[in-house]
Amino acid sequence: MTQGFSREPGTEGPVSGVSSAGARKVHVWALVIALGGFLFGYDTGVVSGALLYIKKDFHLTSLEQSSIVSVLLIGAMLGALGAGRLADRLGRRRTLAIEGLVFIVGTAILVFAAGYAMLLVGRIVLGLAVGAASATVPVYLSEVSPTELRGRFLTLNQLMITIGILISYLVNLAFAGSGLWRGMFAVGAIPALLMVAGTMFLLPESPQWLILRGRADKARQVIESVSTKERADHLIELAQQRRTQRDKEEASRKRNWRILLEPRVRPALIVGLTLAAAQQFSGINTIIYYAPTLMQKTGLSASNSIFYSVAIGVINLIMTIVAIKLVDRVGRRPLLLSSLAGMLVMLVLLGFSYVAGMSSALSLVFMVVYIASFAVGLGPVFWVLVGELFPSSARAAGSGASTAVNWASNFVVSLVFLPLADVIGQGEIFWVFAAVCAFTLWFVGRYVPETREREFNEVDAALRARFGRQAQQAAASG
Incomplete structure (x- = not known):
């Protein structure tokens, strides 16, 4: 699997110094965000069981079976490449909600697939969501996590990916007797719907993104909902200094590949x-x-x-x-x-x-x-x-x-x-x-x-x- 749990030493997210009540709220945020990691694991693992029945229904060759599995990765590469720009433009919260919707669309295409070509399209669409989530979820988690809990929250994404794989195997097992491979894919719509609903109704926008967009007052509200006003003022000041530094470095960023x-x-x-x-x-x-x-x-x-x-x-x-x-x-x-x-x-x-x-x-x-x-x-x-x-x-x-x-x-x-x-x-x-x-x-x-x-x-x-x-x-x- 394409999985990870690293962070850059010395970085400090805007949400820090939280109270016990604030920590509980941030834990809820982290779980909602990490549903993207769960779907990453589920949609890469569920095909393993579904393939046993798909190949019989559509009389697939070995190459066609492999392409149904691997074409998701083409979508994932494209999704990962585009997610960063989208998250910077629209915000982390909106991007995560869009990714949840793409998970739902890809799942629907697979559930109603009438042939090999439609299966490929569904897997590519799911791949877009998988790749985008793999890029967005760790960033969002790092930006809303308290400094003292960031390592735990970043490993939560890795953990949710492996849980998603395991749940996909259990779902495959539940449908194995009937051979309903469409049901195997359909179950993935449940966490995707939860991800969209949780993102829209429970998650705030990342304070770091708000500050970079010049919306410090809104960022302060988010931070004060889990921390103190003094801590919020201090962190807003630090983040604005980073914004100035980032603006200076923006011009040189294009040279990073060279x-x-x-x-x-x-x-x-x-x-x-x-x-x-x-x-x-x-x-x-x-x-x-x-x-x-x-x-x-x-x-x-x-x-x-x-x-x-x-x-x-x-x-x-x-x-x-x-x-x-x-x-x-x-x-x-x-x-x-x-x-x-x-x-x-x-x-x-x-x-x-x-x-x-x-x-x-x-x-x-x-x-x-x-x-x-x-x-x-x-x-x-x-x-x-x-x-x-x-x-x-x-x-x-x-x-x-x-x-x-x-x-x-x-x-x-x-x-x-x-x-x-x-x-x-x-x-x-x-x-x-x-x-x-x-x-x-x-x-x-x-x-x-x-x-x-x-x-x-x-x-x-x-x-x-x-x-x-x-x-x-x-x-x-x-």
Whole structure:
């Protein structure tokens, strides 16, 4: 999955110093906002069970099945690219409401789809909402979260994505007996409606956006609804100073993409892009998207395949919670290295289980341990590192480039997995993913520094040291 929970150190949102009553109100806001993350997870996971019945109703080839899964990612890339501009122009609250409406429209198209082409259109529309939510939700959460609770609220988005995946598997299971794949998609309209209603009736506009638009009085009202007047005055003053600084930096922002090509930024870019691609080419979304299909190929019925895939959703959720607790205690490198080692071993064994025709129970065990290994390391840690490796002048561009490569890699793997498995074999393709994990394990060991509890200058020095003399000379000349 395309998932993350990082924040830029040293930032302070306008909503801070809240009372206990204010904290409860902000918690409600965070839950409404995080419904976007839930829908992200639900709509990327629900297709795994629906596909078992769609392919029979419409007699789909392997390539057509893959395209129904992967075309959502094209929409997601477009949605992510456009969401930032829309959120800056219309505001975070309105943008989130629009995204909820797009979720509803995409769901309706799928529910009433009469053929393959209409399914593709519905998935593209859902993809627009998924991508836009992936860009908007973390920004909105960071801007309405109290400083002391921001880390918890940002991880709430990650948690809601995994909950959405798990709920999609449970919904698939509920409809498995009847084979009503349209019902599987239709359930997604419920949280989308809640998201629209909650956004319109419960959420305020982001105070930070209001200040940037010159509406300080309205921002003060929002802050005072959860904090004190004195705190509001102080934070308004700070935010207005940031607005002045942002205006000065606006003209140079267009140069940010070019800054990635500078020698001093290149090591961070190499790490960011490599991990972005490796996260997807290690095969994670072949399990998330195709778990029931994979289990069915071991000889299980469609309903039993969906039942066993629920275990994958459960372990994904549990290990995500574990990762959230460990990433600041254990460090990034230990989690990455142990994660990749576990994934490598499980992919090798998973390949053998298909080649040798082992029992479905063994295949399920290997999948579950693989998911656990991914969810505790490579999955979330990649997003943390993207926010920590780049200098501040290149952080937005570096994060954008890494995210774009991640979505693109996700699309490629999702599209070619089933057709390629038909050509080289189900087990053999898992060995290809294992080779990617082996390379990434070496790459992390050689080039990725530890970033926990380090300032950027320390991280940068460690990164340049790992890339050798040329990177250090480039940094010195820069």
